[in-house]
Amino acid sequence: MTQKLKLVVVGNGMAPGRMLEHLFEAGDAYEVTIFNAEPRVNYDRIMLSPVLSGEKTYEDIIIHSDDWYAEHGVTLHRGEKVTKIDREAKTVTSEGGITAPYDKLVIATGSNPFIIPLPGHKLKGVLAYRDLDDTHGMMEAAKKGGNAVVIGGGLLGLEAAAGLKMQGMDVTVIHLMPSLMERQLDPAAGFLLKRELEGRGIEVLCEANTKQILGTEKVEGVELADGRVIDASLVVMAVGIRPNTQLAAESGLEVGRGIVTDSTLRTSDPNIYSVGECVEVGGMVYGLVAPLYQMARVIAGHLSGPSDAEFKHVETPTKLKVTGVNLYSVGEFGEGPDREDIVLRDAMRGTYKRVIIKDDKIIGCVLYGDVADGGWYNEMLKSGDSIQEMRDTLIFGQAYQGGGGGDPLAAIANLSDDAEICGCNGISKGQIVKAIQDGGLTTLGDVRAHTKASASCGTCTGLVEGVMALTLGDAFALPDAEGMCGCTAHSHGHVRRLIKAKELKSIPAVMQDLEWSTPEGCAKCRPALNYYLVSDWPGEYVDDMQSRFINERVHANIQKDGTYSVVPRMFGGVTTPDELRAIADVADKFEIPTVKVTGGQRIDLLGVKKEDLLPVWKDLNDAGMISGAAYAKGLRTVKTCVGQDWCRFGTQDSTGLGIKLEHLLWGSWAPAKLKLAVSGCPRNCSESTCKDIGIICVDSGFEILYGGAAGLHIQGTTPLGKVATEEEVLEYVGALTQMYRDQGFYLERIYKWADRVGYDHIQDVIMNDHDARKEYYKQFLFSQKFAQIDPWAERVAGAEAHEFSPMADLKLEAAE
Amino acid sequence: MNVQSQNWVAIGQVTDIPRQGSRCVKNGDMTIAVFRTTDDRVFALEDKCPHKNGPLSQGIVHDGCVTCPLHNWVISLETGTAQGADEGQTASFPIKVEDGTVLLGL
């Protein structure tokens, strides 16, 4: 066997991590040794902000786990900072005394956060924002609550501020310049951003200069140049980064702002390369990962053989990772005599768009609020195409090009290959096309499995389908014509019809008669079939627990750590001191870590151990409470407002009506979850107009609305009709619910069902066809006879006992 | 696997486990999920999904596999490997049934 070349990497950040991935894809010419000053594996530094805000954990952001290093035979020295490079002997030596020889060396020491040497900057409680330790330090400090001051209103500072706010601290941002993120945003967008943050309760002080950090042992406050003093138990300094060039400089390599390299990333020593934020290439240094990833690819090319890859400057867009804040900026936006601006503002929606043009080409853009066209502008910026033809409509975005309205497929066809389609997983159009072509993929499910595109939040599903339609042409079948899942070619519609027509009354019967291609179905079709059978054969069909998703099987919601949440029903959002006491007692007795008011007007007990479910339910049952079915494809909540009893505008007893509706509907299973609301007047305080079914009380009666959505998709309700009495409301809502239960496809919310079968048709049946309405209502009441049994009480009484206790405990038995 | 040192422990009856279902066995800090298929075969896997440690015992059992309750990876009951495009493997344990008693090999 030939001896492998030795590659040593100093630093284990995102840039060298990516470089090694490319290198290992190309072959195994090197034996790799990494020294990392941080005592851990390679993780996604970008995602520290979601970790800080509590939206992710460290485990979620690991890029290379221990297995990866093992698999590639990489030696990783954790917590070993390299202090010396001997270029003569071609070795590096770490602080801990480890020496490693190299044939090729890559310096990837990243950046150091810049700390302003103010009086007090060494006090305990002053942190930078760079690595996991800083993040944990902030989270630790946030546990005690109190005030935090963030010095620096740039990307990092604002992410830190938003995260600390989400962790419950009172946060003040101190920024030297007149507007926030002034290097990426113009003052107008900076202003909108400031207003948004202030709206979240973050105090923002611009043009504020910090004079000193106060405190004796630890931080107590910050004093500004104008004499103001702000109390603080935590100070985060996020004022910039400096390329970490110390090691390179001490080794005699050429160093400017960063470690100077040529366009192949080679330093002044031909055996030493550099990658990442520490590099100065073409006179520039970089602080966002996209260019660093480009560097990584170039070096890997040169390390693995003759290559003509060169690093080229490209503008990288900036986005802020603060949930709910949408901003996008790329390129240049300073004003100048040879530049032209096109600006669009929408004060109502709080959006701002500005495109900067020079010689008929886009050189930059700043978007706030509505960022959908950012990628498109950036495409044109990169390509340098003339925008002359579309100057008048440019600012309205891509949808308005080529004759207004716009064909979505044409818009997708226009996207370049590296246009991002799935934001969650960073999947580009080109990657999807390639996966479809290479893997012979034909269904959305396949594309999800192979690329992860649209597999997270799903909001890009339409785009992904568009890319599939373009790539596959006629071979692309729209999903609703697709079979329910990989087990059958029958669509949901067919299956529902055939179950009734052929009187199929069990899952095996359906699978047999409809020629399922798998023996037992899968996790997609089994729950669907189980619902169809429950809904079609009330009182006859025996619910198949093994075909229910865990939450519906154990009547609690599984959480990410395998514990459960418990939500008792609170009819119409009304509770009593006794109920509240019982909830408090249960929380104490079972040491339930979190008690939270939900978005559905009731209380969630989170973090209950599975073995505690039965006794928790028993105590709640004893206090008169039943399961709130917070897990069910079925009735969830009926939200109400205070209504006539208290409110000076209330026209009817909205609370009472909500309670009656919840008593009518609880326990019912439905194709998807079902949420209602009753508002006492058109001010609509219980948000009836975005519910599956909503009631708005008026002087003369009740308006029934339906088909609203406020989750992944947002749309207002459509009126069903107006009735005069509460009894009628119950009847019409019961009938509507039954019609939906009868026709809906599994996981199809009311609005999707109505989109499919038509709002006019539904209205016609429920409002105008007296007999049909009565019949649906009758069917509903019949099926409720079997559905309104509290599942908690059943289980406390012994049903499904095997679910709630382990089969055996080996260590205990050994001890006996 | 070292067959000589195999230690078979009785953990209960096959009928204790629902068909197309699962029960847990605690072994110190580790939880082992024991599955039973429609045709009464039994399998044992560590109760940890290779993706993000989801409790496999809580998933839906179908066609010799279990679908993890957290993010729907499909894991083979026999080998513990993730199916389809996902990659990963959960530890599996030898298991057998004698006269209706389930024996777990540790």
Ligand code: SRM
């Ligand atoms: C607990 C709660 C958040 C809270 O702390 O307030 C919550 C928690 C969850 N929601 Fe929700 N949603 C909660 C109110 C809402 C609301 C607001 C509302 O009901 O007024 C919405 C928007 C309205 C709507 O439903 O359209 C909402 C839209 C969603 C969606 C998007 C549904 C959609 O069709 O677009 C999902 C995902 C899904 O169902 O596929 C979801 C899914 C979830 C799940 C079940 C995620 C999961 O699968 O694990 C969360 C379970 C947490 C748990 O175990 O308890 N949750 N969720 C709220 C429970 C209300 C209750 O009392 O039952």
Ligand SMILES: Cc1cc2nc3c(=O)[nH]c(=O)nc-3n(C[C@H](O)[C@H](O)[C@H](O)COP(=O)(O)OP(=O)(O)OC[C@H]3O[C@@H](n4cnc5c(N)ncnc54)[C@H](O)[C@@H]3O)c2cc1C
């Ligand atoms: C909170 C935060 C949010 C961010 N958000 C974004 C974003 O949204 N988008 C974006 O594009 N970028 C973002 N960035 C920037 C991005 O994370 C960095 O550009 C990127 O991680 C730099 O990678 P690197 O490999 O060059 O350096 P680093 O990741 O800094 O890695 C350098 C490593 O080398 C180690 N090291 C240093 N000296 C030595 C030595 N002598 N011996 C051994 N080891 C040494 C260090 O300990 C460090 O672990 C963000 C950064 C932070 C901190």
Ligand code: SF4
């Ligand atoms: S699903 Fe609902 S509860 Fe869970 S994180 Fe998303 S918004 Fe919050």
Ligand code: FES
């Ligand atoms: S933990 Fe099992 S699929 Fe994610």
